Amino acid sequence: MPQAGIRVFERLPTVTIEPRTGKAFAFAVICSAAALGFRAAIGMLDPAAPPFPAFLVATMITAIVAGSMAGLVGAVLGLVLAWLVFVEHVPEQFSVTGLLQYALISGLIIWISDEYRRLLRRSQERQKQTERQMRLISAENDTLTLIAEDKPLAETLSSVARTIEVYSDNTVLASVLLLDDDGKRLRHCAAPSLPDSYNQAIDGLEIGPSTGSCGSAAFRAQPVYVADVETAPEWEDFRALARQHQLRACWSTPIMSRMNTVLGTFAVYHREPRSPESRDIEIVTLLVKIASLAIERERSREQRHLLLQELAHRMKNSFAVVSAIASNTLRRHVEKSRYSDFEQRLTALARVQSLLTQTNWTSVRVHDLVDNLATSPFRNGSERFKVQGPDVRLPSQLILPFALSIHELCTNATKYGALSNSAGEVEITWRHDAATDPEQLVFRWVERNGPPVAEPARKGFGSRMIKMAFAKSVGGDVAWHFKPGGVECEIRVPYAALSMSGGDHEVRKRDNQADTPASSPKRASGGRS
Known part of the structure; x- marks a missing residue:
């Protein structure tokens, strides 16, 4: 049996003439x-x-x-x-x-x-019909990809408009208008094939019961199918504009939100009078749903951005209040070094919150985290840090453990380790070795040329905090090694934890070609953690 859409007699003629002519x-x-x-x-x-x-x-x-x-x-x-x-x-x-x-x-x-x-x-x-259906599916997939990639709304809705144009063999022209925040006017958003002069003429169109197909559809919150603009009462004030651009029919469908409010309109124009068939209505309905998804996603992103800005502002105020209270309450009653440790940890948390806000609380690059918490605050004008690693993004669940760990390591290095003298250096690396260790991301902190290091008799707050943070959050592990040249700390995190947010965070894997030392030291001297 031949498949649907395949000619049965391949060698017979395909050119036909209209009968009875x-x-x-x-x-x-x-x-x-x-x-x-x-x-x-x-x-x-x-x-x-x-x-x-x-x-x-x-x-x-x-x-x-x-x-x-x-x-x-x-x-x-x-x-x-x-x-x-x-x-x-x-x-x-x-x-x-x-x-x-x-x-x-x-x-x-x-x-x-x-x-x-x-x-x-x-x-x-x-x-x-099969070829047209395949073009429709391909165009829909392209549009959904644009939505998933957070492309600009105008680009996404232009793709929606082109979808119906491609499906109809470019015999129609599509347009998407968005309703203003005040709910009174429609604004041009996407119309890849309509003349610019027409788009400019209808931009800012006030909705109403007889303001063209789009204005009427937005006003009534229901589709308006005009088969001939020359006779439709909705087009009484716009017939001259339609004649100027040779537009004879316009079907407009309101784009509705999940809360059943009007977001805009999706219009299909024809060069000749025509009424929609059931198949046309089905395709337009599908594309309107995709357009609604794109618009609501964009507005949710804008709202989320505003909320995050407000949250960041309130978080800064909260940190300032906490710092002021601590200063007035604790500064006179605790050792200066201990209060300084508390203040630095509070500052580190503030930096982390700022980074999260800049990335919409989704993910942060390891490079950015190291730079904000280590190389910038502790550099003191000299190149004391050597940082190397692939482009890996940490999901929000891992940012705080890493941030606090980096801060504690920097604090200890400044007080007792490689950053406490003029010759010491710190090497910070992270890698994912698909050949030797495919399941883990390895983050290493190595100090060199610092004061002599000896393993402490008991674990300090910093070491306990680092180990517990990773063990409880993602099932990771932390190893310390104390060597004469300086302490080494190695943090191992399951690589699957980097995508623990359900695929929202991109993880780009690149093997680090640098050799890994056999041991990873840890140290403490005197009061080191």
Whole structure:
């Protein structure tokens, strides 16, 4: 069985002529004349050759290409031409039996050819519909990809508009208008094929019961299908504008939110009067839902951005209040170094909150976190840090543990380690080695050329905090090693934890070619954590 949309008889003609037209009957005459010429050529070799087969073939071709009526004309014309030219040479072929045979065979050929023609038409329509459907699906996928990638709203809605244009073989022009925040006017957003002058003319259109298809649809919150703008009352004030741009029909559908409020309109224009069919309405309804999804996503993002800005402002105020209270309450009652530690940790938290706000509380690059919490605050004007690692983004659940860990390591290095003298250095690296350790992201802190290091008798707050933070949050692990040149800390995090937010955070893996030292030290001296 052939698949839907595939021609059944691949070698037969695909070019057809509209039946019962002058071209169809002219084609019948041409085919009959060609059959006469062919039979005449055969007669030069064999005068007794039967005259009818050539005309029967001409009748079949005529019926397939031009329809049954043209085929009937071709059969009659063939009989007349055969009688006039060949009756004297082969009179036995024109007996009553011979003529009946010709009539029956011609009728059978015309019927079979017409059925084939119908089958071919259905097959071609099916194939064309399949191709259009595939173009529609492809265009829908492209639009959904734009939405998923957070592309600009105008670009996304232009893709929605082009979808209906491509599906209809560019016989329509689509437009998307958005309702103003005050709910009174429509603003131009996307219309890839409409003239700019028309888009400018309707930009700011005030909605109402008779303000074109779009203004009326937005006002009524229901579709308005105008089959002819020359007679529709909704277009009374806009007919001149429509005539200027040769627009004769406009179907407008309101774009509704999940709360059943109007977001805008999706309009389809035609160059000739036309009413929508059920298939047209189904496709427009689908595209309107996609447009609604894109608009609501954009507005949710804008609202989320405003809320995050407000949250960041309130968080800064909260940190300032906490700092002021701590200063007035604790500064006189605790050691200066301990109060300084508390103040620095509070400042580190403030920096982390600022980073999260800048990235909409989604993810932060490890490079940015290290730079904000280590290399910038603790550099003191010199290149004391060596930082290297692939472009990895940490999801929001991991940012605070990493931030506090980096801050504690920097604080300890400043007080007791490599940053406490003029020669010490800190190397910060992270890697994902797909060959040797495919399941973990390894973050390493290595101090060199610092004061002599000895393992502490007991664990300090910093080391306990770092280990517990990663163990409880994502099942990670922390190893400390104390070497004469400085402390080393190695944090191992399951790589799957980097996408723990359900795929919202991009993780770009690149293998780090640097060799990993066999041991990872940890240290403390005196009061080090």
